[in-house]
Amino acid sequence: MLYLQLKARATxxxxxxxLLRHIADAMDAQGEKVLDLPVECTKKEGxxxxxxxxxxxxxxxxxxxxxxxGPSECFVHIIPESKRNMTHLLRTVFAxxxxxxxSALAITxxxxxxNMLDAQQSLYRLITGHQPExxxxxxxxxxxxxxxxxxxxxxxxxxxxxxxxxxIKLEEYRQSxxxxxxxxx
Numbered sequence: 449m450l451y452l453q454l455k456a457r458a459t460x461x462x463x464x465x466x467l468l469r470h471i472a473d474a475m476d477a478q479g480e481k482v483l484d485l486p487v488e489c490t491k492k493e494g495x496x497x498x499x500x501x502x503x504x505x506x507x508x509x510x511x512x513x514x515x516x517x518g519p520s521e522c523f524v525h526i527i528p529e530s531k532r533n534m535t536h537l538l539r540t541v542f543a544x545x546x547x548x549x550x551s552a553l554a555i556t557x558x559x560x561x562x563n564m565l566d567a568q569q570s571l572y573r574l575i576t577g578h579q580p581e582x583x584x585x586x587x588x589x590x591x592x593x594x595x596x597x598x599x600x601x602x603x604x605x606x607x608x609x610x611x612x613x614x615x616i617k618l619e620e621y622r623q624s625x626x627x628x629x630x631x632x633x
Contacts, residue, residue: 449477450511452503453518457626459525462493471522472503476511485510489524495629496524523626555594 451474458470468474469483476482487506490496500516507514559565568586573579580586599605603612 449513449515450482450507451475452500452507452514452516454500454503454516454520454522456519456623457523457525459527462526462528463491466524468503468506471498471524474503474507482507482511491526493526493528495626496526497626498522498524 452468453473455471455473458466460466460470466487466489467483468485468487471487474482474485485506487498487502489498489502498521500520500522503522504514504516565583565587568590569580569583572586596605602614603610
């Protein structure tokens with residue numbers, strides 16, 4: 449008896465042999481892990497949908513009784529190492545710049561629409577009883593507060609005890625991209 453639990457995704461380099469351990473957790477009836485069985489898959493670069501039957505086919509000659517648990521398919525990402533690192537870095541920098549400029553414009557336009565400076569000066573006068581000497585005394589701490597609020601919301605600072613909303617959205621995006629582009633080898 450063999451128990452197979454497919455993983456959601458596996459990442460390989462071009463030419464690397466796909467093994468059962470890459471796409472599934474497998475354990476026989478005695479509780480020993482069975483992981484080094486070769487699985488048939490294309491060697492082409494891209495994202496490939498690998499059905500559970502491919503794992504069953506690889507293990508069937510050794511284990512006539514197989515139980516499949518978990519997802520019914522695994523997405524195999526075949527990506528060259530150099531392409532993965534350089535492309536990832538460039539996309540990250542480009543996305544960061546676009547998001548930074550866009551968010552700065554959005555916050556600036558929002559503050560102009562609601563006249564945030566007057567509101568902050570009124571609040572400062574209400575608390576301290578006198579007019580602020582410099583507008584930076586108000587806007588500096590406010591900007592730092594916005595930064596730390598966003599960083600805490602997305603769990604960018606400190607040790608993570610929970611899954612951040614950004615990670616959830618990225619995982620949802622990855623799954624929908626795999627579903628849209630996944631090909632069966």
